[in-house]
Amino acid sequence: MGGFDRTLTIKRVPTVVSNYQEDGEQLGCGRNCLGKCCLLVSKLPLYAYKKEDGVMNEDSMAYSVDQGPPISFLRDLLLGQWEDRMRKGLFRYDVTQCETKVIPGIYGFIAQLNEGRHLKKRPTEFRVDQVLQSFDVNKFNFTKVGQEEALFRFEPSNDNMTHYFPSAPVTSESESPNIVAINVSPIEYGHVLLIPRIFDCLPQMIDRVSFLAALHFAKEAADPYFRVGYNSLGAFATINHLHFQAYYLQVPFPAEKAPTRVISEAKVIPCNGVVISQLLKYPVRGLVFEGGNTIEDLSDTVASSCIRLQSTNIPFNILISGCGKRVFLFPQCYAEKQALGQVSSEVLDTQVNPAVWEISGHMVLKRREDFDKASEEYAWRLLAEVSLSEERFNEVKAVVLEASGLKEILTHRTSIKEEEGNEESFHETYESAKLLLKDCIVLQ
């Protein structure tokens, strides 16, 4: 199977004129950075999203994201701006030149050969055994980044409408801004960072307000191929300054195609409508949050779970998929296993860091030999190393259910263990997964 035709996407994207200062005018600290010194004397484009679900007020200057075009305005704005920064040479390498292939098989794991990324990335500057660590102004953080890397602000609007302002001043009276910036070491087309309340210098840690902004970001992009991800410390976050990542990749992720089984039910009636499922037939054990009467319901349930995982020092990764309607939560222990010398050398040699994208099935490989020989079985084996054991996962599941205010469904049908397959016999699990997935595969 050959590489993707990325040009299909690229051609659709209109050019958007960027607004950052290009005239070399010296303002602020003189570095034109994303700190208060420079941002408070600058203008950035502002995308102000509607906070509430529900009925839209018709207005000539605003539009509803629920009513037809321009439904993908945010996505087109983002990709157009991203391409503008690519033309300006702001990335460390050209990710569109990286070889990518869908690995033949039922799951459709995606492999990318990215030989330079790990050489050009910043080294991790903190401990990997603590999920919560305080912000350190002396270490790299996003306020030090140049404004040319920022694409726009992403803020809730104050009138329940969606607006776009091509140039809006950041004032000291306004809230600390949520900034969307390029990831200078992209792993895919349109790879950006959402940095909530940048002036607040928050450590990498989920809070309710920030997580809700991330869900809105996925919702406003309004494209199922635009995913938002999060890595906690200890689960391959590399910068301890709160950020979500997002990019555009026009294929379903294997995790999105895996079957699930509902495991939660409401403790109290009326419930908020959020349902938690467990992923089945997938190499990494994980939970899927869906539903909710409002976007806040879904957001709060996930955030409560993450906050509890953080306080109990359990590292995790999050994938926000389905335009903000599905949230995958993967607790993991790879860094801990690595430190204890419990990861197989075959897997260690690949130097793959299993962060949210890898766990979701988009494998960024550093060596040509791994890319060339990559098979579905190889991808499965690599990811299986990341998963919690069944016993540990059940403990974490109980923590999550408790934190989310739901309770586990007690079922007399086949147990999850039987559906998942026997842990010891990887091949059996893998083979039975192939059979099962034949019935529910998404045709491309």
Ligand SMILES: [Zn+2]
């Ligand atoms: Zn500055």
